[in-house]
Amino acid sequence: MRVEDFDMFSTLLKQRSGLVLTRDKAYLLESRLMPVARKWNMKGLEELATTVRTRKDEALLRDITEAMTTNESSFFRDQKPFDQFRQLVLPKLMEARAAKRSLRIWSAACSSGQEAYSLSMILNDEAAKLAGWRIEIVGTDISAEMVERAKSGIYTQFEVQRGLPITMLVKHFKQNGDKWQISQQLRQMVSFREWNLLGDLSALGQFDIVFCRNVLIYFDQPTKAKVLESISRQMPQDGVLYLGGAETVLGITDKFKPVEGQRGLYSMGGFSAAGAKVA
Structure with a gap:
């Protein structure tokens, strides 16, 4: 070339x-x-x-x-963030949102949807506690092809074997030939749309929890700062941001601070993990 x-x-x-x-x-x-x-x-x-x-x-x-665009994804990728979500973040924010009984979750750069659907499976498990709550999961990606794949909820045998417990596969998926499709109930819990992280995020609305994992590693410092500051404008003070294990906000932006004792978890200062333990 x-x-x-x-x-x-x-x-x-x-x-x-x-x-x-x-x-x-x-x-x-x-x-x-x-x-x-x-x-x-x-x-x-x-x-x-x-x-x-x-x-x-x-x-x-x-x-x-x-x-x-790199479209690497898997169900329950790295596991720890999902344990944090189930055991720490969800209970804390449910307590904080008890009056309005509403939560919005964003899976940014969602690729073919495994992260968003992993969250939907956890929320399905917690359905009894969330009765009467309005929960919305939004997945976005720059790739129109990936967004359409995510909407279909159809995955190969290889894809469902990566990180997805067999109990979850049996409970939430239906086999069709050599492919597996996630249940309609879980597909209805997630809305997917095409969106560029470098664009205006305001139309997406406010989110209590944002997963933006393994995205910033592909950007230079000014672009990382721009994206993080844009995300901060879409979150309340006690909202929670997830980044990948190799990513950080340190030296990039002062909008977010690490949540003490919780690797990969960030907040604008209003979220505390005090007294919590994640297995």
Whole structure:
């Protein structure tokens, strides 16, 4: 790939998705964009680059962006955040929201929906405690293809074997050939929509709990700060933000602070884990 073409594609991707690619990742760009070139009946990446420069085709730009977006996900990924959610965050916020009996949860960069559906399974288990509550789970992703997959709730044998306890599979999924579909009851608990984290988040409304895990690692420092500050505007003081194990707010923004004793959990200062233990 020509250096000027790599620079053009990497600039485009950073503008549209926040993704930062260094030149040592040229092989990744080539392997993921060649299928896009073929889809658009182009001979190769040079023709693809020329086309991007000479005409603004939103469908083509979308295909390029989606091809480079990492869509790695699994049910109950890393487990600890879900234990925190069940044993600490949910009880604390239910106590704090006892008067209005309402909770909104956001799974940002939700990929094909496993994180959001994992949360729905936990909430289903806690249904007796949540009787009379209005619970909303919203999953968003930049990829239209991933959003449609998430809405369908259909997963391969490999996908349901990654992190999903067999009891949950039997309880919540129906097998259809070599695929599994999550129950309609759980699909109705989650709404999915296409959304760019770099865009205006205000239309999504306020959220008590935000899962934005393993997303910031792909951004540079200014973009991380921008995204975190945008998220903070959509949360109350005692709202809870989840980041991935390799991510932090330290040195990036002062909008969030780590929740003491709870790795990966952040708040704007109004949430306390005092006295709580997570197994």
